[in-house]
Amino acid sequence: MKLYHVIESQQFDRGLLEEVLFPLAREMERIVEEGGSNILAGKRMISCFYERSGRTRAAFEIAMDMLGGKVVFSTEHASEFSGGTEGEILEDTIRFLCRFRPDVIVLRYHEEDGAKTASEFSSVPIINAGDRTGQHPTRALIDLYTIQQRLGKIDGLSIAMVGDLSRGRTARSLSYLLGKFSDVRIFFISPESAKMRDDIKEYLARHNIVFQEGNDLREIAPRVDVIYQTQTKRPRALLLERYGQAKGFYVVDQEVLDLMKKDAIVMHPLPRGDEITFDVDADQRAVYLREQADSSLVIPMALLKMILA
Amino acid sequence: MKLYHVIESQQFDRGLLEEVLFPLAREMERIVEEGGSNILAGKRMISCFYERSGRTRAAFEIAMDMLGGKVVFSTEHASEFSGGTEGEILEDTIRFLCRFRPDVIVLRYHEEDGAKTASEFSSVPIINAGDRTGQHPTRALIDLYTIQQRLGKIDGLSIAMVGDLSRGRTARSLSYLLGKFSDVRIFFISPESAKMRDDIKEYLARHNIVFQEGNDLREIAPRVDVIYQTQTKRPRALLLERYGQAKGFYVVDQEVLDLMKKDAIVMHPLPRGDEITFDVDADQRAVYLREQADSSLVIPMALLKMILA
Amino acid sequence: MKLYHVIESQQFDRGLLEEVLFPLAREMERIVEEGGSNILAGKRMISCFYERSGRTRAAFEIAMDMLGGKVVFSTEHASEFSGGTEGEILEDTIRFLCRFRPDVIVLRYHEEDGAKTASEFSSVPIINAGDRTGQHPTRALIDLYTIQQRLGKIDGLSIAMVGDLSRGRTARSLSYLLGKFSDVRIFFISPESAKMRDDIKEYLARHNIVFQEGNDLREIAPRVDVIYQTQTKRPRALLLERYGQAKGFYVVDQEVLDLMKKDAIVMHPLPRGDEITFDVDADQRAVYLREQADSSLVIPMALLKMILA
Numbered sequence: 027m028k029l030y031h032v033i034e035s036q037q038f039d040r041g042l043l044e045e046v047l048f049p050l051a052r053e054m055e056r057i058v059e060e061g062g063s064n065i066l067a068g069k070r071m072i073s074c075f076y077e078r079s080g081r082t083r084a085a086f087e088i089a090m091d092m093l094g095g096k097v098v099f100s101t102e103h104a105s106e107f108s109g110g111t112e113g114e115i116l117e118d119t120i121r122f123l124c125r126f127r128p129d130v131i132v133l134r135y136h137e138e139d140g141a142k143t144a145s146e147f148s149s150v151p152i153i154n155a156g157d158r159t160g161q162h163p164t165r166a167l168i169d170l171y172t173i174q175q176r177l178g179k180i181d182g183l184s185i186a187m188v189g190d191l192s193r194g195r196t197a198r199s200l201s202y203l204l205g206k207f208s209d210v211r212i213f214f215i216s217p218e219s220a221k222m223r224d225d226i227k228e229y230l231a232r233h234n235i236v237f238q239e240g241n242d243l244r245e246i247a248p249r250v251d252v253i254y255q256t257q258t259k260r261p262r263a264l265l266l267e268r269y270g271q272a273k274g275f276y277v278v279d280q281e282v283l284d285l286m287k288k289d290a291i292v293m294h295p296l297p298r299g300d301e302i303t304f305d306v307d308a309d310q311r312a313v314y315l316r317e318q319a320d321s322s323l324v325i326p327m328a329l330l331k332m333i334l335a
Numbered sequence: 336m337k338l339y340h341v342i343e344s345q346q347f348d349r350g351l352l353e354e355v356l357f358p359l360a361r362e363m364e365r366i367v368e369e370g371g372s373n374i375l376a377g378k379r380m381i382s383c384f385y386e387r388s389g390r391t392r393a394a395f396e397i398a399m400d401m402l403g404g405k406v407v408f409s410t411e412h413a414s415e416f417s418g419g420t421e422g423e424i425l426e427d428t429i430r431f432l433c434r435f436r437p438d439v440i441v442l443r444y445h446e447e448d449g450a451k452t453a454s455e456f457s458s459v460p461i462i463n464a465g466d467r468t469g470q471h472p473t474r475a476l477i478d479l480y481t482i483q484q485r486l487g488k489i490d491g492l493s494i495a496m497v498g499d500l501s502r503g504r505t506a507r508s509l510s511y512l513l514g515k516f517s518d519v520r521i522f523f524i525s526p527e528s529a530k531m532r533d534d535i536k537e538y539l540a541r542h543n544i545v546f547q548e549g550n551d552l553r554e555i556a557p558r559v560d561v562i563y564q565t566q567t568k569r570p571r572a573l574l575l576e577r578y579g580q581a582k583g584f585y586v587v588d589q590e591v592l593d594l595m596k597k598d599a600i601v602m603h604p605l606p607r608g609d610e611i612t613f614d615v616d617a618d619q620r621a622v623y624l625r626e627q628a629d630s631s632l633v634i635p636m637a638l639l640k641m642i643l644a
Numbered sequence: 645m646k647l648y649h650v651i652e653s654q655q656f657d658r659g660l661l662e663e664v665l666f667p668l669a670r671e672m673e674r675i676v677e678e679g680g681s682n683i684l685a686g687k688r689m690i691s692c693f694y695e696r697s698g699r700t701r702a703a704f705e706i707a708m709d710m711l712g713g714k715v716v717f718s719t720e721h722a723s724e725f726s727g728g729t730e731g732e733i734l735e736d737t738i739r740f741l742c743r744f745r746p747d748v749i750v751l752r753y754h755e756e757d758g759a760k761t762a763s764e765f766s767s768v769p770i771i772n773a774g775d776r777t778g779q780h781p782t783r784a785l786i787d788l789y790t791i792q793q794r795l796g797k798i799d800g801l802s803i804a805m806v807g808d809l810s811r812g813r814t815a816r817s818l819s820y821l822l823g824k825f826s827d828v829r830i831f832f833i834s835p836e837s838a839k840m841r842d843d844i845k846e847y848l849a850r851h852n853i854v855f856q857e858g859n860d861l862r863e864i865a866p867r868v869d870v871i872y873q874t875q876t877k878r879p880r881a882l883l884l885e886r887y888g889q890a891k892g893f894y895v896v897d898q899e900v901l902d903l904m905k906k907d908a909i910v911m912h913p914l915p916r917g918d919e920i921t922f923d924v925d926a927d928q929r930a931v932y933l934r935e936q937a938d939s940s941l942v943i944p945m946a947l948l949k950m951i952l953a
Contacts, residue, residue: 058745061686068370070400072393080725081740084690084717088744091688091716098400099393102721103411107389107606118607118624122390125628126397127367297726298736315736319743377679379709381702407709408702412720416698416915427916427933431699434937435706436676 029332031145032153035163035199040206043170047328051171054324054331058092066095069334072123073100075134075155081296081322082155082164086132089326095334098128105136116140117147124149129334151333164329165295166199168321169254176291176317177251180204186213186246188276189256189301191222196295197256201226205233212237213246215276242275247285253278255294255314258301279303286311293318338641340454341462344472344508349515352479356637360480363633363640367401375404378643381432382409384443384464390605390631391464391473395441398635404643407437414445425449426456433458438643460642465504473638474604475508477630482561485600485626489513495522495555497585498565498610500531505604506565510535514542521546522555524585551584556594562587564603564623567610588612595620602627647950649763650771653781653817658824661788665946669789672942672949676710684713687952690741691718693752693773699914699940700773700782704750707944713952716746723754734758735765742767747952769951774813782947783913784817786939791870794909794935798822804831804864806894807874807919809840814913815874819844823851830855831864833894860893865903871896873912873932876919897921904929911936 038047057063071090073083079102087097107119116135123131131148133141134155141154141161156162174180185204187197191214201222204210212230214222214237221239230237240246247253255278278292283306286292294302294314306312347356366372380399382392388411396406416428425444432440442453443464450463450470465471483489494513496506500523510531513519521539523531523546530548539546549555556562564587587601592615595601603611603623615621656665675681689708691701697720705715725737734753741749749766751759752773759772759779774780792798803822805815809832819840822828830848832840832855839857848855858864865871873896896910901924904910912920912932924930 061745070397072397078721078724080719080722080737084719084741084744088688088690088716088746091714092745096400098397101389101393101411102719103387104389106387115607118605119389121624122605122628122631123393125625126393126632127370127401128397296736296740298733315739316743319740322740323744379706381706405709407706410698410702410720412696413698415696424916427914428698430933431914431937431940432702434934435702435941436679436710437706 029329030151031141031148032151032163032329032333033141033145034154034161035166035202038163038167038203043167043203043206046332047167047325048171048174050328050331051321051324054327055320057327058320058324062092062094064094065335066090066093066330069095069129070098070127071095071330072126072128072131073097074104074119074123074131075102076104076136076140077134077158078102079134079155082134082162083132085164085322086153086155086326086330089323089330092323092327093330095129095330099126116143120144120148120152130330153329153333162195162199164325165196166203167329168318168325169196169200169293169295170203171325172293172313172318172321173252173291175321176313177289180207180210182209183252184211184213184250185252185254186215186243186250187222187254187256188215188243188278189258190220191216191256192220194256197222197254198226200254201230205230205235210235213250214239215241215243215246217241217276243278243282244275244285247282248287251287251290253282253286253290253292255292255301257295257297258299277301277303278306280305283309283311338638339460340450340457341460341472341638341642342450342454343463343470344475344511347472347476347512352476352512352515355641356476356634357480357483359637359640360630360633363636364629366636367629367633371401371403373403374640374644375399375402378404378438379407379436380404380639381435381437381440382406383413383428383432383440384411385413385445385449386443386467387411388443388464391443391471392441394473394631394635395462395464395639398632398639401632401636402639404438404639408435425452429453429457429461439639462638462642471504471508473634474505475512476638477627477634478505478509478563478602478604479512480634481602481622481627481630482600484630485622486560486598489516489519491518492561493520493522493559494561494563495524495552495559496531496563496565497524497552497587498567499529500525500565501529503565506531506563507535509563510539514539514544519544522559523548524550524552524555526550526585552587552591553584553594556591557596560596560599562591562595562599562601564601564610566604566606567608586610586612587615589614592618592620647947648769649759649766650769650781650947650951651759651763652772652779653784653820656781656785656821661785661821661824664950665785665943666789666792668946668949669939669942672945673938675945676938676942680710680712682712683953684708684711684948687713687747688716688745689713689948690744690746690749691715692722692737692741692749693720694722694754694758695752695776696720697752697773700752701750703782703940703944704771704773704948707941707948710941710945711948713747713948717744734761738762738766738770748948771947771951780813780817782943783814784821785947786936786943787814787818787872787911787913788821789943790911790931790936790939791909793939794931795869795907798825798828800827801870802829802831802868803870803872804833804861804868805840805872805874806833806861806896807876808838809834809874810838812874815840815872816844818872819848823848823853828853831868832857833859833861833864835859835894861896861900862893862903865900866905869905869908871900871904871908871910873910873919875913875915876917895919895921896924898923901927901929
């Protein structure tokens, strides 16, 4: 099973996930344990980021190294391909870079559908490392794989997504992927002003995923297998104020932990703000700085292997 | 034939170009086809950029990798060597970096003659990757090689340079190199306000290169072998306004293509603004995203090999 | 003798310096002469810089390469791990990066005690590459090693530290290390407004290091073995004005050179401003662009070998 461009999470169907990507990710975990491999020796990656990135660029560049491939050029200022003018079109940059013979281009673009546009003009595979308000497919794959690894399955799980759901692309992307599984139940826990948007809810309805909305995590905590906490962007002062005294309703803390099932997990795409208190970190159910971080490396490795090996 | 510093296009005479650099660039094309080489194994390059760069930094870093060498340090913020003060002089930075034992330093500086100054204090070869309003020698070599490869010769060609010729360093640098060949005829096509400056015209006159000025590309298009379109910087609102309705006079579009010879070529140093319409891209005469981009890699490779192998 | 985190210069006692680090640094000089080594083959470094850096990042990344190790990820914008919010805590970033299996993280943080905090949460060694007003331990080790190499000893030396001593962390860090040696005499030469702070003076007193304050370098120059000139930050207009006509008192120039002992040395941590005139550079006593720069590479190499080999 060869993969070419990785543009959006929708392109991964259940078979591709369960029969190809996840087994490959498990193989990658072994490779990481063994200190790396050479299966991508001689392969060249270009990191072409139009925005700065911490986690994602680190993950792909280290993934490439882990597999013996090379990052031959890396920039977080790809807009410089335009020489500071607004003139350069993504299409020209991608076509130009392809002449330098990379085997894959990892692209973060600052506008929606950047990766899709790029893929139309590229002669080599494009991996979408996020386009601002659009997709960030590897994120959702990382999250789904983490759930699968810790809980052994996706079907039948109950999952609470918590926080600012209207804008967070991570909860949105994960919802798309969950729609491919059976008997999943989702609880959207958010303030009134930050509810999950209708497009996702309609999508879930079409895929027979039961969802329910609420505004107190503590009510739901005992019933779920996964609490997927999302990032509350600090500048959103308005939102926070609306949170007001209700803030406790959306924070994972020791009280919430005590309510949770013994084998449930707490996830967070990072970076974390106040929405998970530090005393949660030591609990074995907190996977965000453990298994979920591990997945952040092995999923890019698996994708690179699928594309390049 | 060993090369040491690469500071300005003037240092390349016809013999060096035709008998050394171009054959070497053709060898580099074969190496690229074959997926790379190890002729620079163990060699170390430092990318020392005082300004951000897309294309040029990518080209040199990927060129180094293609030849088996290593980029051991890369910065686009070399002014940080001054710790944020204005105190640091280029001389100190270069002398300091030389103690780290690079085999070559690729330098982009933000002031004219940076590379020349650096070369005076460096104990290793310096390659000029552009100093703001001064030279960008590799650019002109890339362009000249592209013409040679597509048209088989330089002597006797007619070349139209189009656009903002007063400030564009690419057209200026290329003119210098064309001055070394015979029977070349240049048409400078620009608005009155952006004409090629006198220093270049005097240089060409001294080298018996016939040139002619005009302001309508369509008049000249049927007579030339090369249209060398240049970048129209967007912020130059004044210029654009002066362009006014005359804008069509300087744009390469389907109409211009239809007027051109069947074996002529359209070049552009990139990034492109509005000055070449997208419908031109598919025409085989448009080389800017094909052969000219390829040259952007093989000329740096050839220079690195000349210097380091 | 294995080293783990490198957080502050205090952790290096005299034995560690003289019996382990310095001999290792001399071995590293041989390796540099020989063009590198493979003793760190397979080892992975992450450069995690929260502030831009020239010299220090270059030194560690090139040091890693010299020893055959790899820089698998390098960023000067590590604050992007917070996605642009202020939310991310250093602790989360370090814990996350550790899951990517680096063998060492070189960290520059923008607040005091960053490296110390990081080391508490890291599962791999942290090397402090500077935290703003706090420590920059490698700097002091580089300086001390340079003195040892050129003068053959530390004990019994007379050292003048010159300039803005109140804020310069380099003079402060070096003073800490000098406190571990015997019969060292320090002259602090600075304007009244920029005197060495009391904490250092008390530390020296406790360690039986004789120090003396003054404000005219020329008076002291004949008596010292080392002039350690420090950086005068240009924006410090106030200070400079206070310098006023007294400026000559703190500048190393030909006049000062003429007063110095024949086998004394002039040091500077770089970048240099006006505080050392250019005519000093050619004098063999000026080590700042020679031996001191060499030490900037071999000390990081020695630390990496101590930690990783």
